Amino acid sequence: MKIFVDRVKCQNHGQCAISAPTNFELDSDGELQYQESFDEENIDDIEDAIDSCPLQAITLKS
Numbered sequence: 001m002k003i004f005v006d007r008v009k010c011q012n013h014g015q016c017a018i019s020a021p022t023n024f025e026l027d028s029d030g031e032l033q034y035q036e037s038f039d040e041e042n043i044d045d046i047e048d049a050i051d052s053c054p055l056q057a058i059t060l061k062s
């Protein structure tokens, strides 16, 4: 499974970076940067990030 963020929906709110800082962060310009791959041990954080995104921009794809 890989993380996918819909850049059209994403408004760089950053809630995902709070929930799962290992995979999501806002860069110095305030834009979301993220890693598609994640360790299984971080799945709870990734699911929290998905749930916390106010624009439902994050999905998991196989």
Ligand code: SF4
Residues within 6 Å of the ligand: 005, 009, 010, 011, 012, 013, 014, 015, 016, 017, 024, 032, 052, 053, 054, 055, 056, 057, 058
């Ligand atoms: S929480 Fe959602 S809208 Fe905010 S930066 Fe993350 S993916 Fe984008």
